[in-house]
Amino acid sequence: MTHAPVQSPPLAPPPAPQAPAARTGYPGFHHGVSLLHGWVPQVVAFAAVLLLVIAFARFTRRWWLLWMPVCAVAGVAVAWAAWIFTNNQGLASDPAPVLLWSCVGLTAAGLVAAVVGLRTGGWWQRIAAILAVPAALLHTGVVLNQWVGYYPTVQAAWDALNADPLPHQVDIDALGGLRNTDMGTGRIVEVNIPESGSDFRHRREYVYLPPAWFAGDKPPTLPTIMMIGGEFNTPADWVRSGQIMPVVDDFAAKNNGQTPVLVFVDSGGSFNNDTECVNGPRGDAADHLTKDVPDYMESTFGVAGDASAWAVVGWSMGGTCAVDLAVMHPDQFGTFVDIAGDLGPTAGTKEQTITRLYGGNADAWAQFDPLTVMRMHGPYTDVVGLFDDLTAPKHNSGQQKMNFPGMPKVTEDRIGKGGRDGVMDTNEEGAAETLCDEGRKVGIDCTVHTTVGGHTWQFASSAFTSSFPWLTARLGIPVAGLSS
Known part of the structure; x- marks a missing residue:
């Protein structure tokens, strides 16, 4: 069954029948738990912010005068370096939202807080500081995904991670x-x-x-x-x-x-x-x-x-x-x-x-x-x-x-x-x-x-x-x- 080539359609064609509205959107994008909007991104953001607040909330003079500024400087430096690298390499067609760079910076700051804060604060603060790093990384990934729309649902991300058929x-x-x-x-x-x-x-x-x-x-x-x-x-x-x-x-x-x-x-x-x-x-x-x-x-x-x-x-x-x-x-x-x-x-x-x-x-x-x-x-x-x-x-x-x-x-x-x-x-x-x-x-x-x-x-x-x-x-x- 060989198909002969057809002539190119004219550039100003008469209106053609359109598919029903339900068929012209994104079939499959709204099936399953969304990663682009809804409760999952909100819960991830809440958990990351809560753990970071607990990780940073150390009530010692040395912490606020020495280590807190170190965390802040580290966060700003990493966020700035990531922004410069992305722009220098031409990795994005649209500039990333400010929230993404904020998440990158907070992740770096949280990592410093987890390292230097192991000997300060209560045990619950130390655990929170350790958990804050993967939580902040996950939140950064969610924000990045919201920016590019790479994985529309949790199921899509899981299938890709597991290389499902x-x-x-x-x-x-x-x-x-x-x-x-x-x-x-x-x-x-x-x-x-x-x-x-x-x-x-x-x-x-x-x-x-x-x-x-x-x-x-x-x-x-x-x-x-x-x-x-x-x-x-x-x-x-x-x-x-x-x-x-x-x-x-x-x-x-x-x-x-x-x-x-x-x-x-x-x-x-x-x-x-x-x-x-x-x-x-x-x-x-x-x-x-x-x-x-x-x-x-x-x-x-x-x-x-x-x-x-x-x-x-x-x-x-x-x-x-x-x-x-x-x-x-x-x-x-x-x-x-x-x-x-x-x-x-x-x-x-x-x-x-x-x-x-x-x-x-x-x-x-x-x-x-x-x-x-x-x-x-x-x-x-x-x-x-x-x-x-x-x-x-x-x-x-x-x-x-x-x-x-x-x-x-x-x-x-x-x-x-x-x-x-x-x-x-x-x-x-x-x-x-x-x-x-x-x-x-x-x-x-x-x-x-x-x-x-x-x-x-x-x-x-x-x-x-x-x-x-x-x-x-x-x-x-x-x-x-x-x-x-």
């Missing part, structure tokens, strides 16, 4: 026994993609196979969407933190089991390795994504190999990767969705980026800079992109604020808590408009959809939910109720 996950060896059966829902398999075209050490990745993949005696030739997460990621983040599978399952059920295959890739190799999907000292991530992954998907799952049947979707750092991969490899990726990405691969300032990502090679920076790549490449043919951005649009004659068919507008009340201080990373602010404007000059058909909200996984999930029907149609699979 993903929804509908099966062993790859079991796929043969499921062929030509009525699956009801798709299946996720964990895969170990060989480093056939790169030298990039990576973690195990995941592939979602829709119900249509199991129909018939052999797999149909389906299109593929490459899914890339943000910085500090795991290949399972779109499933665990983004919780997109209920949306995909619901869509498949309404579309005769037909969706693209999804491959959740590893762009970092480890949780704290920010490659920005380029080749460099941090690993040849670009080669892995453009050589290893497509070859494996075609040979193992029989997916289509032409560019019209491949899309790349990325969130945050992954959004930057999506644009970069599409403009550098239009022969492989004909469609991209950039969700709150930067202007280009970044690891701090331009000078810091050249040093950190490219080992000081400015020519390598230019090879992976999407603006430079587009200008050098010249006219593109049948490359289409969507930018879902968090910044205010820059209205001009060449830029429009619109949606592709079937894309419900993302509203503020659907976005989780996050660093909403109105200040964006310099490489992200206006990036979508700039990239789309430059892309149009060289024949890339693109649009920018802007939304007010936080740089969180909840926003990423909503943006994917909105774009998935259009993506499916764009890749050649007919979508019920969606005009083309």
